[in-house]
Amino acid sequence: MTQPMPGVPNWVDLGTSDLGDAIRFYTQLFGWEAEISGEEYGGYTTFYLDGRATAGAGPLFGEGQQTAWSTYIATDDADSVALRVEAAGGKVLVPPFDVMYQGRMAAFLDQSGAPFSVWQSGTMKGADVFDLPGALTWNELITRDVEGSAAFYGEVFGWVARESNAGDYIVWEHRGQTIAGLQPMDHAWPHDLPPHWMISFAVIDCDDSAGYAQSLGGRLVTPPVDLPIGRYSMIQDPQGGMFSILQAG
Structure with missing residues (x-):
């Protein structure tokens, strides 16, 4: 992989039916440390590898959702990506929105129905480490x-x-x-x-x-x-x- 730049995967996170048990499983498997956010972020958890952000996890909010990992692709303009997704035959699932001061994100389906997201960085740029064991x-x-x-x-x-x-x-x-x-x-x-x-x-x-x-x-x-x-x-x-x-x- 490469370090994050526009157009490159820069983050992954897990939507899970049991956040507490997911934290147990992944911290033990990869040696991650978990930092759980406050209520304003719905308990979103950031995993760190030797002090560097590597992935995230949060609870499921939509009825019928299945536990799954999501890929985020870096962008410098989430709104423009949303327009291109629709023009290319994809679907906007979650229109671009601000995540406090951390950044701006949106979620989509590609033309075949595969879900993916984009992340426009604010104070949070995405993962800090790639390709090392646990990253x-x-x-x-x-x-x-x-x-x-x-x-x-x-x-x-x-x-x-x-x-x-x-x-x-x-x-x-x-x-x-x-x-x-x-x-x-x-x-x-x-x-x-x-x-x-x-x-x-x-x-x-x-x-x-x-x-x-x-x-x-x-x-x-x-x-x-x-x-x-x-x-x-x-x-x-x-x-x-x-x-x-x-x-x-």
Whole structure:
């Protein structure tokens, strides 16, 4: 990953049905420290890795919402992004709004229905650390509409889709830097699984971390497996939130 700049993923957070248990699970798994905000922020929790902001978590507010991680993409103008999203065939779920003095955000669906958000920084710029063990290291869109998604994110953020050396996997570049991935959903994926953004946290030892996640109440969706970029496992937290861990190769 790269450090946050407009058009690059810069934050992830978890909406969860049990914030207290999520704090227990993730602080133990990744060695994070949790700072819980006051009532004006609804108990939103910021996780820190060695004193540096790395991710967030908060309770679910909408009826019927499922526990899930969200990807935020940095922008210097959330309102302009909202206009481009609609013009490109996406949908504005939550129009841009100010989060006190910390920044401005909005939430969207892309043209295939995958949710994502943007963050326009104020006093809070996003994550302070990437790629180290316990920190965000990769974001990838998993979708059946590869061509449509390549066009959508190109129009909204100026991303360029490139073929990779890993089969049909696609990487997105922005201003000459690789910043995210696109995984096509073929027949092997459950037919009722909706398109979504998956996030990966870096770990020192994928097998040890996967086993530890299980001991904390998580479930291995994909047991540790070797990929061209390293050793990888997909995990479901105790409330059903999906994320991945990656040991760099």
